[in-house]
Amino acid sequence: MSLSTQYSAEIQESTGCVRRIEKVTRSHMCRIEGYSVDKNIGKGNSLESTIFDVGGYDWSVKYYPNGSLEAEVDDISIYLYHKNKSEVFPMEPTPHIVVPPGNIQQQLGPLLENGNGMDVTFKVDGQNFNAHKCILAARSPVFSAQFFGPMKEKSDTIKIEEMEAPVFKALLHFIYNDTFPEFEERKESVEKHDTKLMAQYLLVAADRYGLERLKIICEKMLCSSIDTSNAVSLLSIAERHSCNHLKETCLKFLASPGVLQEVIETEQFLIGSLPSNLKESSVK
Incomplete structure (x- = not known):
């Protein structure tokens, strides 16, 4: 009807x-x-x-x-x-709701410390490190393929080659906490030197395991720590691991008046390791 x-x-x-x-x-x-x-x-x-x-x-x-x-x-x-x-849309005053910040660090960080549920062991430079496959896979595409891909690792004990134990420990710290290791904040000269070296090693490790955020953090740190003692080695790292910002910063530093000659006089590298345009400048 x-x-x-x-x-x-x-x-x-x-x-x-x-x-x-x-x-x-x-x-x-x-x-x-x-x-x-x-x-x-x-x-x-x-x-x-x-x-x-x-x-x-x-x-x-x-x-x-x-x-x-x-x-x-x-x-x-x-x-x-x-x-x-008021009959059709009974509305209460909107309450003031405070959304807490993300706390992944507080949730995942303790898992690395207390060891609960760990199901994989890494052997690195004579030391053992335990971790969780699911967490590593969620953070790294390389670990994801290693644990759950078609060619997945069958063993629960994995040996890591060409990496020092402190570097792998720092890598795990970042995976679970999403922060650079705490010694970044220390001000002593020795620790600052260690931070520079760790940033170099971690950049290489981050590129190896597809941790782009860590790679960018390390690249940023290294861009602000270039001097005559490490400019060429950092340029080499930038070339090998496709760090364009670091490469550009190194080249600008080396091209500065008087810097290239000072770097050469330290005799810490071979002229053959320089880009062709800087190599010509050094010969002159």
């Missing part, structure tokens, strides 16, 4: 001393299906349409299959209702 109704709504607005009445007319189609089932709900009970907008106000149509309480027997009643805003 389909019924079409036309109705008009008088919208009244008061603004100070002026009272304005606007008449709005609109057609709304109500389609009633299953009337024989609906009529069993009893007299005075209704079904309500979805809410629709007319003139900026919310309305609905209520349908009484057995008639409203005031209707005659066997009548069907249909009413248009103006919905009160």
Whole structure:
């Protein structure tokens, strides 16, 4: 059964001393299906349409299959209702919600310390390091392929070649904490020197295991630590591991007036290791 109704709504607005009445007319189609089932709900009970907008106000149509309480027997009643805003959208004041910062470090860091659930052991430079395959795989595409790829490692004990134990320990620290090891903040000259070296080693390790964030952190640190004692070695590292920012910074440093000659006089590298344009400058 389909019924079409036309109705008009008088919208009244008061603004100070002026009272304005606007008449709005609109057609709304109500389609009633299953009337024989609906009529069993009893007299005075209704079904309500979805809410629709007319003139900026919310309305609905209520349908009484057995008639409203005031209707005659066997009548069907249909009413248009103006919905009160507070009735249609009961809204509580939005509470002030403070979203805490991410705490991956607090969640994963302790796992590296307490050893719970560790399922793989790495042998590095005579030392053993335990870890979790799932965490390593989630952080590194290389570890993911090693543990869960088609050519996955079957043994739970893995030997790491060409890497020193402190470097691998620092690598694990980053994987679980997403931060560079704490000795980065120390100010003693010896520790600062160790930090420079560790940044070099970790950059190589980060490139090896696809840890791009760690690689960028190390590259940034090395860009700010270039001097005559390490410029050429850092340039070589930048070339081998595709660190464009570090490469550019090294080249600018070496091209500075007087720097190249000072670097040459330290006799810590062969001229053959220099790029061709700097090599020509050194010969002159």
